[in-house]
Amino acid sequence: MAKASSRHRDNGPHGNPPPPRLPRLPREPTLVDALLPIVVLIVLLATTIVLFGIDATNGPLQVALLLSAAFASLMAFKNGFTVAGVADAAVGGVTSAIGAIFILLAVGALIGTWNMAGTIPTVVDVGIRLLSPAWFYLATAVICALVGAVTGSSWTTAGTLGVAFVGMARVMGLSDATAAGAVICGAYFGDKMTPLSETTILVPKLVGGGLTVGQHVRNMFWTAGPALGISLVIFMFLGFAAEPEGAISTDVAREALGNAFNISALNILPLVALVVFAALRYPPFLSILGSSLLAGLMAPFTQWEAVKAFVDNPDYGPVSTSLHAIYASMATGFVSHSGVPQVDELFSRGGMASLLTTIWLVLGALSFAAVMEHAGFLQRLLAPIVSRTRRRGSLIAAVNGSGIGLNVIAGDQYVADVLPARMFRAEFSKRGLAPQVLSRAVEDSGTVTSVLVPWNTCGAYISGVLGVSTAAYLPYCFFNILSPLLDVLYGYLGFKVPKAEQPWHEDAVPATATATQQPAPGSIPTEKEAP
Template sequence: MHFVTHININSWTHYIAARILSNAEKKRALGRCNSFMVETIVLIAFASILISGIIIGTPLLTSLFIGLALFVGYGLWRGYSAGELAHMALSGVKTVSHVLILFAIIGMLTATWRAAGTIPFITSWSAVLVKPSTIVVTSFLICCGMSFLCGSSFGAAATAGVACFTIGEIMGANPSILGGAILSGCFFGDRCSPMSSSAALVGNLTRTNVQENIGRMMRTATIPLVLSCIAFTILGMNGSGSSVTPDFSQAFSSIFTLSPVVLIPIAIVLVFSFAHVNVKKTMVISLLSALVICVLIQRMSILEIPSLLLFGFKTTNQSIAPMVNGGGILSMFHLACIVSVASTYSGIFNGTGLLDNLRCMVKKIAERTTPFIGVLLTSIITAIIACDQVVCIMLTAQLCDGCEGSGSALALDIENSSAVIPALVPWSTSAIGILAFVGAPSTSILFALYAAFIPAWTVVLSVYERYHPEFVESKSAQLMGLKRYDDIRLVNESMAA
């Protein structure tokens, strides 16, 4: 009798314990479900804010501040205090402090290059190279070179882009095709120049060396660059019209002394970059050399230097003003504000775990396909939602940090997706800004071939690598910029060993 009672008591004890555990598991599951639903609602609301802001013309910075308020509200709902959320936000800003300093240096550098006559000299020289049958491909290559030298898609568009589109229109080139070639060329250097703010941002986010990233990006871009040249050559053969080329040198000569000496600041960047000198040091030395040229060659007063560095270069000659005006620390202020506000997101995301579920989904996609495909799909979504290259890069880095086995591999993935995909989004600030600078139609986006070839070629490489693991260690792969740690399976094997 006692034995039976003992059995019954034990049975009831196990039954009650099982029910308690079952109820606890249900509560946890319900909590996870509710959390996932709220996270989904928050992210959809954020996307709606950005998209509606573009439609009604709300400044991107305003939309980002509204998004920040939304994420802070989510943090408060999760039980975090205002002080904790402020600390999270500041931790995000600290991660990009290096980039913010770099933005200021870039702003000063682009201003001095204009004032020293460096950019006008290159623009004048470029105009001599173009012909009606080659205007499209030549414009692409000239904008590639200018964007690589100045590291800015907007800077290349406002200088070489404006000149090439003006010349091309006179020669009868198709405006959409010509605009696509210029847009493509502007994104070439924006992606892989040592002067590029986006390259610096990617290096900072992935904690990788910018110069090493640039070397790999240049090699992986070889095939897309060749394909783009072939495509633009074929597309430009139908151009017809006047063969008269505007004489930019005469217009520039009224303001600048166009001596080969003005190329010294650019020569410093090229030589020092190939010598793997620190990017900041390279920029500062180039900046100092440009200031010397401004004073000694262009006869600028030393008293004008502070205004030049802060507000940028300005000329009263309206015929060349669109091609030479610009630069300065304040020209980077808006971009710095966007990066600062967007960087607070990463701190809040990390602290509250807002993107944990979405990050897991991205990682599953990457595991079932290839890591790059996971990053690319994320980039497309963030580019469409964020409408801005900087925000696209930052969100993609945040969501895809578990897709690759190393920061260098992730940096290459981001540069081959997030850095160029915005050029293909009609409402992206990057695409809109460049086309507005040069006066090209919105249909030019259909011919931004380089921006499309980069991710397409990388998809081909990543799929081939998935089925041929030994490929990443071959000489051909190394020539194309790939390394052993680009295959996460080999990285995991090394870690396991």
């Protein structure tokens, strides 16, 4: 009887089994939920920077990001998100960076083989002959702007010519931090002013409203053009005021380079190949890796003495020495044995292994960003900003602030582009602002300022390939700092802020509509609205 009674209690009415228990749905995060992971991130990052200084990016920052991601995961579990869901989100965030990781590895290989083949030494030789210290920074920014527009990639420009220009600055006794800033200013301007750039294509699609890439680029020029112009003027004055320290004379520098490498126009072939590959729109990874392999194959024919000294194995024949050199330079980088300290220090760089710490930084940042977005924490932080902006200037300022903030919090420029573009588009349409106003604000903040954050994918990459810390080059990234400031200024002045004739987004409600027709304040676009 007792057993029968027990079975009866386990069943529902009339002895039927109870209905299956439905899974608990995740709760909407509170503002405190969203803020706590940010507070933990800030505390951990600040601690690592105080304790380790510029060496923080060699591991401590990565640990801080992963610990912050773990804390954000615990907050997501508290709100009802499953372990599997959070894990899938983190994996998805890392997966989104696979393309960037492959490019990082290819650039590491390229720097190694370009040094071994004499490509970078030849560019440095030409540069120190043609460029005087007074005009060096200005010329660097202009040349990188032109190459960035041709290749459509700030990463490719910085990883190739940027490395050479920073090397020239060191030979000429100039500031490598200022040179890095000039490289970044030019490369990012060129990237934004071409329809070949990934973000220049992506952002108009995210904003919608029938916005074309051409309209987007033309409207963006009104901030990018003056920002670069002011930057060039500043670089000109910095060049005139520069006092080279520890520089060796041009003749001595060229003689040292000539003793270490066979300087020849043929050495420029890998650079020409890279530009051709980019113009033909080959995938960046294949373009960079192809140019790297070409340089590696050329090196035994053009730089045999340097290759033989690099391998330093008398038991190897020519073929074994060549193959060893190609593999080693691509994997761990080229090491110069010229006997001239300045030359050996400058050109002993590169290799895929040299960027593994940068890749670790990227993975940590994207894991944190993915969990924050999956749990709705980033949207919760942005929603009050969207709903409380009342004027045109404050609305544009809110987009720029959101883009910069997401670059710091999420550590990835694509998160900083996607979220503001999606969350602000209905509000811009409702206020009668043309879609290119929003797209320019997104690019001027989300894309352009990403390189200023050490743990951001862009900041980690640029710092890694140029060999200059983010904190060192940040004060000289005038273009990247001025772009969002000019965009906000234009918003308050109403300068070059075109109007839309009618609402262009499906969730937008004209300002003349009744209060009952208004969308809920801070409403977040649903997934089906995403492009």
